[in-house]
Amino acid sequence: MKQVPLHRLFMVLLVLLASASCREQSRVPSQAEITAISLKRGQLITCGSSDKKFGTVQFDVSCSPEAQTDFNLALSLLHSFEYDEAEKVFAGIIDENPACAMAYWGVAMANFHPLWTPPSEPELKKGVQALRIAQSIKNKSPREADYVAAIAAFYTDWEQADHYTRCGRFEKAMEALHTTYPADKEATIFYALALNAAAKPTDKQFSKQKMAGQLLAALYPNEPNHPGIIHYTIHTYDYPELAALALPAARKYAAVAPGSAHALHMPSHIFTRLGLWEEDIKSNLASVASAQCYAQEAGLKGHWDEELHGMDYLMYAYLQRGDNDRASAQLAYLQGIKKVEPQNFKVAYAFASIPARYVLENKDWQAAAQLKSRPNFPWKEFPWQQAIIHFTRLLGAVHLGNTAAATAEMQALQANHDDLLRQKDTYKASQVAVQLRASEAWIKLQAGHPQEALVLMxxxxxxxxxxxxxxxxxxxxxxxxxxxxxxxxxxxxxQQALEAYEANLKRHPNRFNGLYGAARAAELAADGTKAAYYYQQLLRVAGAAKSVRAEINAAQNFILAHRSPQS
Structure with missing residues (x-):
C-alpha cells in the first residue's frame, strides 16, 4: 500500500481545519432557535409625526449593507425607549440576516429598559435566548463581540442577582467598552445610560449623573440630532438640583424625534421639575394623543400604558395651575377607561395616583376618606401603588377625626411596606416608609400629641x-x-410653617398649595412683603387657567387690600 507523504497529510488537515473554521464562522442560527425567542413582529407604528422622524443615528455593523439602514432606525427607536417598535425592526433584520449578531444584541437591549421597571421574567428569558445566539455567531467584529458581552453582563445570573446589582455590572462593562473604543460615540452614549441606571437614589451628590452629563455634553456639538444624547441628558438631570441644565434638551427633544410618543412626553419631566406648567401640559397633550393613536394603529383592545403615564403628568400640571375643570375632566376620562395594555406598573401608578392627586390637592377630605380603588385590578401585585390609595384614605380620615378608619389604613400601609420588603424592593419600601411616618404624625396630631406629631412629620x-x-x-x-x-x-x-413651605418650593417650584401655604404663613407671621410675593406668584401661575379655587380669591383680596394708593 502506497503511503501518503506527510506534507500532503498536513495540507489535507489544514484544508479540513479551514473548512471547519469557515463553517463555524458562517454559522447561521436555525429557524427553530429564532422562533424560540418569540420576537415581536409587525409593521412599524408611529403616530407623533407623519414623516416618522426619530433622530439621527449611525452605528456601523458587519451585517449586510441592506441591514444598515434598518439597524440605524432600530437603534434610534431604542434610544427613545420605543422598545416594542425597536424589537420589531431588529426582528426584521434577523429574518433577512439571521447571522447578524448585533440584531440579537438589539433584542436583548430592547428587553432591558434600564430606567423603567426591571424586566419581567419572560423579558429576561428572551434577552438570554437572544444573547446565546449572538454569542454563538463567530462572524462578528471584536467591537461587536464586546457590545454583546456588555449587555450579557446584565443578563448573567439573573435568577439569583438582583436588578440593581446587574445594572452595576452593565455599567462596569460599558465603562470598559467606552475605554476600549473612545472614538465610538454609541459606546459613550450607552455608558452614560448605564451610569444613570446604576445611580443610587440616595446619592445626593449625583456623582454618576454628573459623569454621564459630561460625557453627553462632549458629544452633543457634533451630534445635535442624536436622540440618545438628548434623551439621556434629560434623564441625567431629572432632579430638582440639576433640572435647569436639561432645559435646552427638553425644549428640543420632541422636535428631534416627533415620531416617538415617549420623546413627546419626556421633556415634561424637566418642565415639571421647574414648574413650567404651560410647557408641561403642551408636552403631555401631544404625548397622550400620540399614545391614543398608537393603541388604535396597533389594534389594542384598550388603551396603551403610555397614555396613562402622560395622563398622570397632565393631572399634576392642571392641579398646579388650579385648573379643576380640566383636572376633573381628566379624572372622568380615566374612570371611563375599561382596559389598558400592557397592565403594568405604570398603569397601576396612574390608576392610584390620578384620583388621589385630585382629592388631596383640593383638600377634599371627605372624598379622600372614601376614595375607591379601581375594581378588578390586581393591586396585590403593586403594593407601592396600592399604598397611595391607603395613604389618601388615611389623610382623609384623620382630617375628619375618624381615628378608627385612619388606624385601619395605617395597618394596610404597613402591609404594603412589608410586602415590598419581602420582594426585596428596598427603594419602594422606603417610599412607603415616608408615608407611614407621615401617617403616624397626623394620627398623633389628631390624638392631641402635637410635639410627637411634629417630630414624626x-x-x-x-x-x-x-x-x-x-x-x-x-x-x-x-x-x-x-x-x-x-x-x-x-x-x-x-414662621416655622413658612420655612417648611419655602424649603419645599425649592424642590417643587410653583406648586399651587406650596405657594398658597407660603403666602398664608407669611401673612400670619406679619411678613407682608413675602405674603405679597407668594400671593402674586400664585396668581401668575394660575392666571392662564382662570382658576376659581378659593385660594385665588384670597390672593386677590390680599393684593387689593395691601395695594399702595399710588399703584
Missing part, C-alpha cells in the same frame, strides 16, 4: 429629602415637607 420630610422620586411619577402624591408646613400652620406656628 419632620422625620418623614427628612426621609423624603434624602432620596429621589421614581421616574414614573411627576412628584410625590403630596410632598412630605409641604405636609409639615400644613401641620405647623395648623399648630399656629406660621
Amino acid at each position: 419632620t422625620q418623614a420630610a427628612d426621609m423624603e429629602d434624602s432620596t429621589e422620586k421614581h421616574p414614573v411619577t411627576p412628584a410625590e402624591v403630596l410632598p412630605a415637607r409641604e405636609l409639615l408646613g400644613d401641620m405647623l400652620l395648623q399648630l399656629k406656628k406660621p
Whole structure:
C-alpha cells in the first residue's frame, strides 16, 4: 500500500481545519432557535409625526449593507425607549440576516429598559435566548463581540442577582467598552445610560449623573440630532438640583424625534421639575394623543400604558395651575377607561395616583376618606401603588377625626411596606416608609400629641429629602415637607410653617398649595412683603387657567387690600 507523504497529510488537515473554521464562522442560527425567542413582529407604528422622524443615528455593523439602514432606525427607536417598535425592526433584520449578531444584541437591549421597571421574567428569558445566539455567531467584529458581552453582563445570573446589582455590572462593562473604543460615540452614549441606571437614589451628590452629563455634553456639538444624547441628558438631570441644565434638551427633544410618543412626553419631566406648567401640559397633550393613536394603529383592545403615564403628568400640571375643570375632566376620562395594555406598573401608578392627586390637592377630605380603588385590578401585585390609595384614605380620615378608619389604613400601609420588603424592593419600601411616618404624625396630631406629631412629620420630610422620586411619577402624591408646613400652620406656628413651605418650593417650584401655604404663613407671621410675593406668584401661575379655587380669591383680596394708593 502506497503511503501518503506527510506534507500532503498536513495540507489535507489544514484544508479540513479551514473548512471547519469557515463553517463555524458562517454559522447561521436555525429557524427553530429564532422562533424560540418569540420576537415581536409587525409593521412599524408611529403616530407623533407623519414623516416618522426619530433622530439621527449611525452605528456601523458587519451585517449586510441592506441591514444598515434598518439597524440605524432600530437603534434610534431604542434610544427613545420605543422598545416594542425597536424589537420589531431588529426582528426584521434577523429574518433577512439571521447571522447578524448585533440584531440579537438589539433584542436583548430592547428587553432591558434600564430606567423603567426591571424586566419581567419572560423579558429576561428572551434577552438570554437572544444573547446565546449572538454569542454563538463567530462572524462578528471584536467591537461587536464586546457590545454583546456588555449587555450579557446584565443578563448573567439573573435568577439569583438582583436588578440593581446587574445594572452595576452593565455599567462596569460599558465603562470598559467606552475605554476600549473612545472614538465610538454609541459606546459613550450607552455608558452614560448605564451610569444613570446604576445611580443610587440616595446619592445626593449625583456623582454618576454628573459623569454621564459630561460625557453627553462632549458629544452633543457634533451630534445635535442624536436622540440618545438628548434623551439621556434629560434623564441625567431629572432632579430638582440639576433640572435647569436639561432645559435646552427638553425644549428640543420632541422636535428631534416627533415620531416617538415617549420623546413627546419626556421633556415634561424637566418642565415639571421647574414648574413650567404651560410647557408641561403642551408636552403631555401631544404625548397622550400620540399614545391614543398608537393603541388604535396597533389594534389594542384598550388603551396603551403610555397614555396613562402622560395622563398622570397632565393631572399634576392642571392641579398646579388650579385648573379643576380640566383636572376633573381628566379624572372622568380615566374612570371611563375599561382596559389598558400592557397592565403594568405604570398603569397601576396612574390608576392610584390620578384620583388621589385630585382629592388631596383640593383638600377634599371627605372624598379622600372614601376614595375607591379601581375594581378588578390586581393591586396585590403593586403594593407601592396600592399604598397611595391607603395613604389618601388615611389623610382623609384623620382630617375628619375618624381615628378608627385612619388606624385601619395605617395597618394596610404597613402591609404594603412589608410586602415590598419581602420582594426585596428596598427603594419602594422606603417610599412607603415616608408615608407611614407621615401617617403616624397626623394620627398623633389628631390624638392631641402635637410635639410627637411634629417630630414624626419632620422625620418623614427628612426621609423624603434624602432620596429621589421614581421616574414614573411627576412628584410625590403630596410632598412630605409641604405636609409639615400644613401641620405647623395648623399648630399656629406660621414662621416655622413658612420655612417648611419655602424649603419645599425649592424642590417643587410653583406648586399651587406650596405657594398658597407660603403666602398664608407669611401673612400670619406679619411678613407682608413675602405674603405679597407668594400671593402674586400664585396668581401668575394660575392666571392662564382662570382658576376659581378659593385660594385665588384670597390672593386677590390680599393684593387689593395691601395695594399702595399710588399703584
